[in-house]
Amino acid sequence: MFRKIFRKPQAVIGLSMMLLVLVCVIFAPMFAPNDPNKIDILHKFAEPSDKYPLGTDDMGRCVLSRLIFGARVSMSIALPTIGILAVISTLLATICAYAGGLVDRIFVIVSNIFMALPPFLVAMTLVGAFESKAFGISISIIAAMWVWNAQVVRTYVLREKSKPYIITCRMSGCTELRIVLKHIIPNIVPHLLVLYSTGFSSVIIMISSYAFLGLGLETGTAEWGAMLVNADKLIYSHPEMLIYPGLCILFAAAGFNLFGEALRDICDPREG
Amino acid sequence: MTKRILARAAMLLLVMFGVTLLTFFYTSLSPVDAAQALAVRRYTRPTEEQVTEVRAELGLDKTFFEQYVNWLGNAVRGDFGNSYNTGKPIINELIASMKPTFIMAGMALFFTVLFSIPFGVLSACRKGGFADKTIYLFGIICMSVPNYWIGFMLLILFAVNLPWFAIMGAESMKDFVLPALALAIPTAAGNIRVFRSSLIDGYSSDFVMYARARGVSEMKIAGMVCRFALPPLVTMLGQGFGFTIAGSAMVESVFSIPGVGSMLVTALNSRDTVTVNACVLVIAVIFVLVNFIAEVINAALDPRSLTRRNSYVS
Numbered sequence: 001m002f003r004k005i006f007r008k009p010q011a012v013i014g015l016s017m018m019l020l021v022l023v024c025v026i027f028a029p030m031f032a033p034n035d036p037n038k039i040d041i042l043h044k045f046a047e048p049s050d051k052y053p054l055g056t057d058d059m060g061r062c063v064l065s066r067l068i069f070g071a072r073v074s075m076s077i078a079l080p081t082i083g084i085l086a087v088i089s090t091l092l093a094t095i096c097a098y099a100g101g102l103v104d105r106i107f108v109i110v111s112n113i114f115m116a117l118p119p120f121l122v123a124m125t126l127v128g129a130f131e132s133k134a135f136g137i138s139i140s141i142i143a144a145m146w147v148w149n150a151q152v153v154r155t156y157v158l159r160e161k162s163k164p165y166i167i168t169c170r171m172s173g174c175t176e177l178r179i180v181l182k183h184i185i186p187n188i189v190p191h192l193l194v195l196y197s198t199g200f201s202s203v204i205i206m207i208s209s210y211a212f213l214g215l216g217l218e219t220g221t222a223e224w225g226a227m228l229v230n231a232d233k234l235i236y237s238h239p240e241m242l243i244y245p246g247l248c249i250l251f252a253a254a255g256f257n258l259f260g261e262a263l264r265d266i267c268d269p270r271e272g
Numbered sequence: 273m274t275k276r277i278l279a280r281a282a283m284l285l286l287v288m289f290g291v292t293l294l295t296f297f298y299t300s301l302s303p304v305d306a307a308q309a310l311a312v313r314r315y316t317r318p319t320e321e322q323v324t325e326v327r328a329e330l331g332l333d334k335t336f337f338e339q340y341v342n343w344l345g346n347a348v349r350g351d352f353g354n355s356y357n358t359g360k361p362i363i364n365e366l367i368a369s370m371k372p373t374f375i376m377a378g379m380a381l382f383f384t385v386l387f388s389i390p391f392g393v394l395s396a397c398r399k400g401g402f403a404d405k406t407i408y409l410f411g412i413i414c415m416s417v418p419n420y421w422i423g424f425m426l427l428i429l430f431a432v433n434l435p436w437f438a439i440m441g442a443e444s445m446k447d448f449v450l451p452a453l454a455l456a457i458p459t460a461a462g463n464i465r466v467f468r469s470s471l472i473d474g475y476s477s478d479f480v481m482y483a484r485a486r487g488v489s490e491m492k493i494a495g496m497v498c499r500f501a502l503p504p505l506v507t508m509l510g511q512g513f514g515f516t517i518a519g520s521a522m523v524e525s526v527f528s529i530p531g532v533g534s535m536l537v538t539a540l541n542s543r544d545t546v547t548v549n550a551c552v553l554v555i556a557v558i559f560v561l562v563n564f565i566a567e568v569i570n571a572a573l574d575p576r577s578l579t580r581r582n583s584y585v586s
Contacts, residue, residue, distance in 0.1 A: 112283070113290030116560045117552070118518035122298065125552055128540060129301040205418045209522050212420055213537055228424065239428045246421035253416035261412065 004266050011262035017255025024071045032065035036222040057227070057241060066222040067248050073223045074252065078203045081138045085203075086196045089146045090185075093153035098161060098180055107154070111147045119144035123206060127215050137217070141206055145199070152195055156188040190267045197260030201253035208249050224249050277568060284564055291556045292347070296340050299545050299552070307332050309543055310356050330356075343549070352550035357542055362550045365535065370554070373524070373531035376448050376455065377516045383456035384463060384512060388505065391460075392467030399472060407464060414461035420522035423454035427526070451527045455520070459512040466508050470501040503570040510566025514559030 005011045024031060034052065039061060048055045054063040096107035122144035130136030160166070161184065169179050208225030211217050217226060224245040234241045307327035311318035314326070332339070346353065352362040395404040414422075430450060431437045437450055474480070474497035483493050521533030532551055539547035 109283075109286070110290075113287050113294065116287050116291045116563075117294060117556045118514050118559055120515070121518040121552055121555055124521070124536065124540060125295075125298045125548060126301065128543075129298075201416055205416075209418055209420065209519075212418070212522055213525065215537070215540060225418070228421065235424070235427060236432060239432065242421075242424045242428065246417060246424070249421065250413065250417050254412055257412050257416050 008262045008266065010258050014255050014259030014262060017251060018259060021071055021252045021255060024068055025075045028068050028072050032068045034062035034065045036061065036065040036069040054244065063244060066227060067244055069222040070224045070248060073221060074204055074207055077134050077137055077207055078200060081141050081203055082196055082200045085142045085145055085149065089149035090153050090192060093150040094157050094180060097154040097157035111151055114147040119148060124215060127210060133217055137207060137210055141203055149195060149199060156191050157184060160184050160187050190263065194260050194264045194267060197256050201256040204249065204253050277571060280567065284560065287560055292344055292553060295549060295552045295556060296343060299549050300336060302545060347553060353546045355547050356544045362547050366550055366554060369530055369532045369535045372529050373517060373520050373533065376451050376520060376529065376531065377513055379448050379452035380455035380516050381509065381513050383452055384460045384509060387456065387460035388463040388467055392464045392471060396468045396471035411461040411464055414457050419454050419458050419519065420526045422457050423451065423523050423526040426450045426454055451523050451529060454523050455516050463505060463508050467501065467505045470504045471497065474500040499573055503574050506566050506569050510562045513562050517555055517558060
């Protein structure tokens with residue numbers, strides 16, 4: 001499996017992009033040349049220089065530092081979110097699909113109801129309902145996305161469950177719990193990695209969309225989406241201010257997407 | 273077949289009912305006391321009695337279920353109540369804001385189809401070749417950027433550098449081209465991949481080999497494969513239309529279009545819960561209906577799809 005990943009160029013590129021983002025997140029204070037929130041009205045829209053490698057924004061804040069710290073804001077929300085999301089949807093879907101019968105029927109009906117609301121709509125309605133902003137974003141994304149992921153996990157479990165080796169396990173006296181934990185879940189882990197790796201990039205995009213709409217985060221947070229909020233006024237004078245944050249989102253999300261898609265090709269060689 | 277579609281329609285009703293309950297539940301989670309907020313707006317510094325009075329007027333002193341039944345009864349008749357902000361009936365504003373959103377989403381659907389089918393066919397035909405790899409790379413890039421950023425880039429390119437389009441406004445059809453493109457590009461990127469893999473699946477299945485062995489012409493085989501490969505794409509297109517309307521808020525804000533997305537964001541920011549309820553419900557109903565239409569089209573293309581118990585995930 002690991003050898004296959006390292007032989008696939010897309011996977012290697014995706015992995016290194018993911019690592020680079022992670023390094024940025026951990027060592028942000030060392031990479032950033034300036035304090036991302038220091039306002040310096042005298043140096044508005046400064047040209048790129050040694051002190052400000054990408055210039056300054058409309059409040060005289062260093063753009064490069066804000067971009068680097070933006071990675072921190074995004075990742076610190078996105079990582080726990082995808083972690084909790086993965087646990088909840090995998091557990092629920094596995095239990096319901098493995099139990100089958102009435103439990104599975106009810107699960108399908110309930111998830112059809114939840115899936116009648118587009119995820120972004122659910123997230124937008126819920127985001128204001130919590131005291132802590134980052135917590136609110138996290139919970140609202142989980143509430144919006146769990147059902148879509150659970151639905152996919154369910155089909156994987158159903159497919160795995162119908163394979164003959166499961167019957168063999170049962171004949172040799174495996175307990176149900178052991179079958180689920182030791183056989184079904186390890187066998188669908190590669191598919192889950194694909195699902196949550198591409199899911200991670202949509203979480204990043206969702207977080208930036210919140211910030212862009214002014215829902216959730218505090219105003220003035222150094223976040224990629226938030227940096228675009230007042231950007232429409234700069235479209236003639238400083239179009240580069242609009243380009244940088246988007247490129248950062250692209251880099252972070254594309255790393256996870258590339259890795260996920262490469263992994264999909266490895267899991268299902270038929271489609272590649 | 274009609275019987276099965278009717279069974280699905282019954283399920284649809286159940287889903288709709290669940291949606292109204294969910295919508296109402298989600299907005300009721302908000303910690304903001306709407307009565308307090310309205311009282312402050314009306315009296316600046318309201319006394320305890322004035323707040324209670326406003327609460328009774330809005331019907332917020334009743335239990336959750338009484339409020340829900342009341343709201344649902346009115347909503348079914350098309351009466352969503354009056355906005356807490358403006359005091360005017362919500363339904364009028366909602367209808368007015370649906371129009372630009374619908375034009376935008378419809379045009380986005382058109383562009384999505386326009387990109388998905390030719391590029392999907394091209395990359396399936398040239399599987400592993402240069403065209404396939406280029407489309408793959410572009411697809412990854414387009415899937416990894418938010419639609420509002422694509423909107424900004426289109427504005428910089430086609431409104432600032434090349435003055436072909438106006439920078440804002442929602443009057444003529446031309447004003448909707450750039451927003452629709454911004455919405456269509458990420459959606460199309462996902463659809464191309466789905467269509468490509470179902471085409472490849474179709475061409476490698478047994479019925480194609482059998483048809484070739486019988487000497488059926490390649491044109492007819494292409495038709496058969498298309499019929500086999502279309503249902504997943506139709507499902508994706510239906511879902512994409514709903515996602516477009518739900519995610520229109522960002523693009524509408526970039527292009528200053530007074531659509532239902534911006535209406536929802538304004539209502540969310542000013543804690544106008546009745547308006548939020550109305551917007552969410554209408555968008556959800558559209559989403560469910562469009563998915564149902566996609567399902568009916570799929571049933572016509574491939575009658576077997578109805579017997580599969582869960583048609584949401586292919």
